[in-house]
Amino acid sequence: MNSFTAENYLKAIYKLVEHSSNPVSTNSIAEKMNTKAASVTDMLKKLANKKLINYQKYQGVYLTTKGEKVALSVIRKHRLWEMFLLEKLDFKWDEVHDVAEQLEHINSEKLISQIDKFLNYPKFDPHGDPIPDANGKIQQQKSNSVSHYKKNDALIMTGVVDHSAVFLQYLDKSGLALGNEIRIKEVIEFDKSLKITINKKNTLFISNEVAKNILAITR
Amino acid sequence: MNSFTAENYLKAIYKLVEHSSNPVSTNSIAEKMNTKAASVTDMLKKLANKKLINYQKYQGVYLTTKGEKVALSVIRKHRLWEMFLLEKLDFKWDEVHDVAEQLEHINSEKLISQIDKFLNYPKFDPHGDPIPDANGKIQQQKSNSVSHYKKNDALIMTGVVDHSAVFLQYLDKSGLALGNEIRIKEVIEFDKSLKITINKKNTLFISNEVAKNILAITR
DNA sequence: AACTATTTTTAGACCTATCTAAATTATTTA
DNA sequence: TAAATAATTTAGATAGGTCTAAAAATAGTT
Ligand SMILES: [Mn+2]
Ligand SMILES: [Mn+2]
Ligand SMILES: [Mn+2]
Ligand SMILES: [Mn+2]
Numbered sequence: 139m140n141s142f143t144a145e146n147y148l149k150a151i152y153k154l155v156e157h158s159s160n161p162v163s164t165n166s167i168a169e170k171m172n173t174k175a176a177s178v179t180d181m182l183k184k185l186a187n188k189k190l191i192n193y194q195k196y197q198g199v200y201l202t203t204k205g206e207k208v209a210l211s212v213i214r215k216h217r218l219w220e221m222f223l224l225e226k227l228d229f230k231w232d233e234v235h236d237v238a239e240q241l242e243h244i245n246s247e248k249l250i251s252q253i254d255k256f257l258n259y260p261k262f263d264p265h266g267d268p269i270p271d272a273n274g275k276i277q278q279q280k281s282n283s284v285s286h287y288k289k290n291d292a293l294i295m296t297g298v299v300d301h302s303a304v305f306l307q308y309l310d311k312s313g314l315a316l317g318n319e320i321r322i323k324e325v326i327e328f329d330k331s332l333k334i335t336i337n338k339k340n341t342l343f344i345s346n347e348v349a350k351n352i353l354a355i356t357r
Numbered sequence: 358m359n360s361f362t363a364e365n366y367l368k369a370i371y372k373l374v375e376h377s378s379n380p381v382s383t384n385s386i387a388e389k390m391n392t393k394a395a396s397v398t399d400m401l402k403k404l405a406n407k408k409l410i411n412y413q414k415y416q417g418v419y420l421t422t423k424g425e426k427v428a429l430s431v432i433r434k435h436r437l438w439e440m441f442l443l444e445k446l447d448f449k450w451d452e453v454h455d456v457a458e459q460l461e462h463i464n465s466e467k468l469i470s471q472i473d474k475f476l477n478y479p480k481f482d483p484h485g486d487p488i489p490d491a492n493g494k495i496q497q498q499k500s501n502s503v504s505h506y507k508k509n510d511a512l513i514m515t516g517v518v519d520h521s522a523v524f525l526q527y528l529d530k531s532g533l534a535l536g537n538e539i540r541i542k543e544v545i546e547f548d549k550s551l552k553i554t555i556n557k558k559n560t561l562f563i564s565n566e567v568a569k570n571i572l573a574i575t576r
Numbered sequence: 577a578a579c580t581a582t583t584t585t586t587a588g589a590c591c592t593a594t595c596t597a598a599a600t601t602a603t604t605t606a
Numbered sequence: 607t608a609a610a611t612a613a614t615t616t617a618g619a620t621a622g623g624t625c626t627a628a629a630a631a632t633a634g635t636t
Contacts, residue, residue, distance in 0.1 A: 143623065164584055177624050179585055184622085196584060196631060227471035237465045244463075246456045252446035362593070383614055396594055398615055403592085415601060415614060 140190075142243045145212050147171065147181055148190060151201055152209035161198030210274035216242035217263035217270075218253050224264045225257060231264040232306035265306075266297025266316050266353060284320060285330065285349035287356070293320040297353035305351060313340055320354055359409075361462045364431050366390065366400050367409060370420055371428035380417030429493035435461035436482035436489075437472050443483045444476060450483040451525035484525075485516025485535050485572060503539060504549065504568035506575070512539040516572035524570060532559055539573055 140148075150170045154162040164182070168175045186193040190205035201209060219241040223229035229237075251272065254260075261277055263269055268276045281296045295318045298306065309315070313336050323341070324333035330346035344352075359367075369389045373381040383401070387394045405412040409424035420428060438460040442448040448456075470491065473479075480496055482488055487495045500515045514537045517525065528534070532555050542560070543552035549565035563571075 141622075165582095173623095174625065175584065176586080176626080180623075223468070227468070227475060229467070229471070233467070237463070237468050240463045240465070244456070244459045246459070248448070248452070249442070249446070249456050252448070256446060360592080384612095392593095393595065394614060395596080395616080399593075 139245065140188075140208060143181070144185060144188075144190070145208065145243055147178075147185060148201065148205050148209040149212045149216075151191065151199060152206065152213065155200055161200045163198050167199075207274055210270045210276075212242050214270040214272075214274070215244070215250055217267055218250060218257065218260070220263045220265075221257050221260050221269070222253055230306075230310075232303040232310070234264055235301060235303075262297075264316075265301055266295075279353075279355070281353040281355045283350045284322075284332070284334075284344075284352045284354050285346055287322055287354070289322055289325050291322045292357045293322070293354035294318070294357045295320055295352060295354050298351055299353065300351040308348075309352075312336075312342055312344075314342075314352065319357060320352075358464065359407075359427060362400070363404060363407075363409070364427065364462055366397075366404060367420065367424050367428040368431045368435075370410065370418060371425065371432065374419055380419045382417050386418075426493055429489045429495075431461050433489040433491075433493070434463070434469055436486055437469060437476065437479070439482045439484075440476050440479050440488070441472055449525075449529075451522040451529070453483055454520060454522075481516075483535075484520055485514075498572075498574070500572040500574045502569045503541075503551070503553075503563075503571040503573050504565055506541055506573070508541050508544050510541050511576045512541070512573035513537070513576045514539055514571060514573050517570060518572065519570040527567075528571075531555075531561055531563075533561075533571065538576060539571075 147167065150167055151162050154166055154170060164175050164178045167182075168178045171178065182191065182193045182199055185191045185205065186199075189202055190208065191199045191201055193199045216238045219238040220234040223234040223237060224231060254272070260269055262279075266279070266281075268278060270276045279296055283299065284293065284295075287293060295314060295316055297316065298309070314320075319337050321335045321338070322332055323335060326332070330349070332344050332346075332349050333341065334344060335341050366386065369386055370381050373385050373389060383394050383397045386401075387397045390397065401410065401412050401418055404410045404424070405418075408421055409427060410418045410420055412418045435457045438457040439453040442453040442456060443450060473491070479488055481498075485498070485500075487497060489495045498515055502518065503512065503514075506512060514533060514535055516535065517528070533539075538556050540554045540557070541551055542554060545551070549568070551563050551565070551568050552560065553563060554560050
């Protein structure tokens with residue numbers, strides 16, 4: 139079995155490579171893992187020995203098929219647990235992540251398949267991120283940041299980029315939740331801030347920074 | 358925070374002292390933890406430094422109030438998780454322990470209080486062991502081994518001593534489950550084996566070894 | 577191409593948890 | 607009570623994971 143630490147490295151590498159497809163740099167891993175580059179190098183050697191990553195000195199790394207399988211399994215468990223906490227135990231969407239960081243390392247095939255069944259096989263987690271199925275297949279959404287859309291577009295909110303509790307709580311307070319309809323009423327030229335309506339009712343002003351961190355599709 | 362290992366040592370010490378109240382020996386801990394006496398000595402020093410146990414060389418150990426609190430919290434989590442797996446995820450009583458051994462180390466007050474609530478505050482786990490409440494209070498049962506009773510006694514099965522999967526599966530196969538009525542029809546003088554009936558219907562022969570591992574109260 | 581700045585790796589330590597083998601202390605037993 | 611046996615502790619190693627400081631390699635820039 140892989141240690142919790144090894145699993146976390148694989149997950150970090152997966153997420154870093156996810157949208158770029160270039161090999162991942164030592165420094166970027168160090169930043170994501172909140173550790174030092176020297177520690178990362180040490181770990182990369184160990185992961186490479188176990189054939190979980192392809193690694194050549196100074197050339198960055200990417201996951202092997204075996205490593206990707208592990209990463210996807212950890213991500214699957216993380217997102218299913220988040221969903222479980224939200225749906226069954228009345229957690230808020232800003233409370234689920236930290237506990238899921240622990241639960242994602244519990245090792246039991248039956249446990250996770252039963253949780254999946256118990257939740258009726260959800261496709262997305264509380265933040266709109268897709269949940270890999272038992273084979274690691276992911277159903278990708280083609281959503282964009284709200285900041286990419288233009289005046290008069292009618293959108294459905296599908297996810298968030300920033301997962302921090304403080305951002306999620308701000309969205310709560312503003313009435314912005316997954317599934318809501320967002321209409322762009324005005325784009326302020328100066329700073330790209332937006333005037334929007336939520337579900338055709340409430341009007342809200344959001345900064346470009348906020349808009350960049352909300353994902354949506356056109357309705 | 359305490360490491361998983363430290364939590365496991367405290368739990369082991371708690372269980373060893375539970376029914377004897379003498380200080381616990383290094384060797385008995387080593388046996389329970391499946392490790393070597395030398396490793397135990399190392400760990401005892403660390404636990405003593407953290408004021409979790411009282412330890413004097415060669416004199417055995419016992420838990421401090423602080424250490425007992427940790428042990429009870431781990432036991433509470435273990436038993437609640439076992440109950441959760443059984444009740445909500447269709448695990449069998451011989452499957453819950455191994456997964457609970459992992460889940461008992463998840464650190465979240467809210468998680469465990471919500472699980473407790475979700476299960477409607479159960480008092481006993483799937484094996485009949487009492488579940489400590491949030492304050493560490495345990496509702497003890499005054500049950501005895503079936504081997505302690507005598508001919509014609511009418512009993513209610515309340516627990517098991519041996520928790521191994523192989524023993525639990527044997528009980529399943531024999532129709533012996535918690536809550537069942539057991540009547541002692543005959544005690545074989547030679548080897549103390551028993552002829553019993555279950556719920557006034559099925560007749561069964563069990564060895565003294567089996568009888569010692571089944572707990573019951575008089576009905 | 578040569579110099580500089582950045583990134584990455586190595587060297588050397590430290591901490592936790594574990595082990596085996598040897599030494600020490602406690603307990604039995606004759 | 608002295609010898610033998612059992613229990614416990616110490617000494618010395620190993621392995622995983624981390625760190626700082628220094629060295630080496632790469633990338634950028636005149
Ligand atoms: Mn998360
Ligand atoms: Mn999430
Ligand atoms: Mn158990
Ligand atoms: Mn149990």
